[in-house]
Amino acid sequence: xxxxxxxxxxxxxxxxxxxxxxxxxxxxxxxxxxxxxxxxxxxxxxxxxxxxxxxxxxxxxxxxxxxxxxxxxxxxxxxxxxxxxxxxxxxxxxxxxxxxxxxxxxxxxxxxxxxxxxxxxxxxxxxxxxxxxxxxxxxxxxxxxxxxxxxxxxxxxxxxxxxxxxxxxxxxxxxxxxxxxxxxxxxxxxxxxxxxxxxxxxxxxxxxxxxxxxxxxxxxxxxxxxxxxxxxxxxxxxxxxxxxxxxxxxxxxxxxxxxxxxxxxxxxxxxxxxxxxxxxxxxxxxxxxxxxxxxxxxxxxxxxxxxxxxxxxxxxxxxxxxxxxxxxxxxxxxxxxxxxxxxxxxxxxxxxxxxxxxxxx
Ligand SMILES: NC(=O)c1ccc[n+]([C@@H]2O[C@H](COP(=O)([O-])OP(=O)(O)OC[C@H]3O[C@@H](n4cnc5c(N)ncnc54)[C@H](OP(=O)(O)O)[C@@H]3O)[C@@H](O)[C@H]2O)c1
Numbered sequence: 001x002x003x004x005x006x007x008x009x010x011x012x013x014x015x016x017x018x019x020x021x022x023x024x025x026x027x028x029x030x031x032x033x034x035x036x037x038x039x040x041x042x043x044x045x046x047x048x049x050x051x052x053x054x055x056x057x058x059x060x061x062x063x064x065x066x067x068x069x070x071x072x073x074x075x076x077x078x079x080x081x082x083x084x085x086x087x088x089x090x091x092x093x094x095x096x097x098x099x100x101x102x103x104x105x106x107x108x109x110x111x112x113x114x115x116x117x118x119x120x121x122x123x124x125x126x127x128x129x130x131x132x133x134x135x136x137x138x139x140x141x142x143x144x145x146x147x148x149x150x151x152x153x154x155x156x157x158x159x160x161x162x163x164x165x166x167x168x169x170x171x172x173x174x175x176x177x178x179x180x181x182x183x184x185x186x187x188x189x190x191x192x193x194x195x196x197x198x199x200x201x202x203x204x205x206x207x208x209x210x211x212x213x214x215x216x217x218x219x220x221x222x223x224x225x226x227x228x229x230x231x232x233x234x235x236x237x238x239x240x241x242x243x244x245x246x247x248x249x250x251x252x253x254x255x256x257x258x259x260x261x262x263x264x265x266x267x268x269x270x271x272x273x274x275x276x277x278x279x280x281x282x283x284x285x286x287x288x289x290x291x292x293x294x295x296x297x298x299x300x301x302x303x304x305x306x307x308x309x310x311x312x313x314x315x316x317x318x319x320x321x322x323x324x325x326x327x328x329x330x331x332x333x334x335x336x337x338x339x340x341x342x343x344x345x346x347x348x349x350x351x352x353x354x355x356x357x358x359x360x361x
Contacts, residue, residue: 015078016040023328065089091127105130115333134326136222145267151256154233160248246288258311286319
């Protein structure tokens with residue numbers, strides 16, 4: 001291969017026809033991710049269909065273990081069952097998986113990474129890397145700033161989550177319920193246990209024995225892992241609202257040291273990918289509709305929480321596009337870090353090669 005040829009980099013998107021998979025393809029294209037081949041994989045329902053990517057038609061293939069032969073990086077977004085089954089098969093074939101499902105997130109051998117919060121954790125991956133749950137993801141960049149500046153003792157989060165978080169079928173269901181409402185027809189619920197149009201459902205994912213939902217408990221456990229704060233006290237109520245795209249969150253944090261809202265604004269604005277929108281006098285605060293389509297995490301309504309003594313309480317509002325930063329963009333950002341740092345190969349392989357005098361780890 002001539003020196004000017006790009007280094008071959010084969011990327012696969014698993015679940016390429018879904019809400020997140022389609023956004024992954026869009027983000028890879030927008031960022032001009034330097035792949036030399038893109039493979040699109042899905043179930044037998046979509047295999048054989050053609051998807052146009054950057055003016056090229058690509059045929060969707062069936063996701064099988066063999067489909068990962070020769071693939072360097074696979075972005076998975078096809079549900080936990082598919083990830084449990086196929087991610088180890090892909091890793092066995094030398095492919096590094098960046099997985100969007102909850103299948104591997106709490107596995108102690110799998111790094112759980114938000115690109116600008118804990119990228120160094122990617123160093124010890126062994127072929128599978130987990131992308132956090134969307135509601136946890138957007139909390140992490142502002143919390144990183146507080147953790148490093150004043151320490152975090154406790155956080156209470158209430159979420160207002162968009163239907164896009166459930167997938168394409170939920171988007172279609174909300175659209176249909178809005179139409180039915182306008183036309184005076186009965187609104188029918190198939191995806192959720194109740195009608196989501198014009199409603200708020202305090203129920204995301206299944207209920208656990210402790211009374212929390214699995215979605216709420218993901219915020220508890222994933223936050224601790226990403227922030228490296230195993231004892232962080234967290235409580236969460238997760239609510240599905242009739243918004244198409246972007247999750248909103250009301251956050252109350254108890255810090256170790258006092259922190260004034262003005263200082264918090266400065267700290268948040270200094271984090272890569274965080275935008276402070278905080279001018280309530282002029283009705284400026286983060287909004288789901290405005291955040292949709294961008295990769296940033298928007299923070300506003302930053303104020304002291306007077307229920308915590310000594311100026312150690314902070315309340316704020318965080319909004320982000322759940323399909324982009326909450327899923328696809330973070331996955332692509334992780335892939336970018338792997339390429340930049342030459343960390344696509346497993347940590348153990350890189351270290352063995354370095355010990356043998358080969359390429360540096
Ligand atoms: N939506 C979000 O905000 C969000 C955020 C973070 C994480 N996630 C996670 O991402 C995953 C996908 O979410 P989504 O919202 O994109 O769902 P979706 O719109 O329902 O899409 C599901 C995708 O998975 C594919 N698929 C399903 N079963 C498969 C199988 N057995 N083998 C191969 N492909 C299969 C589907 O392909 P077919 O076209 O062939 O059916 C489709 O491409 C889920 O694990 C979800 O928890 C979603």
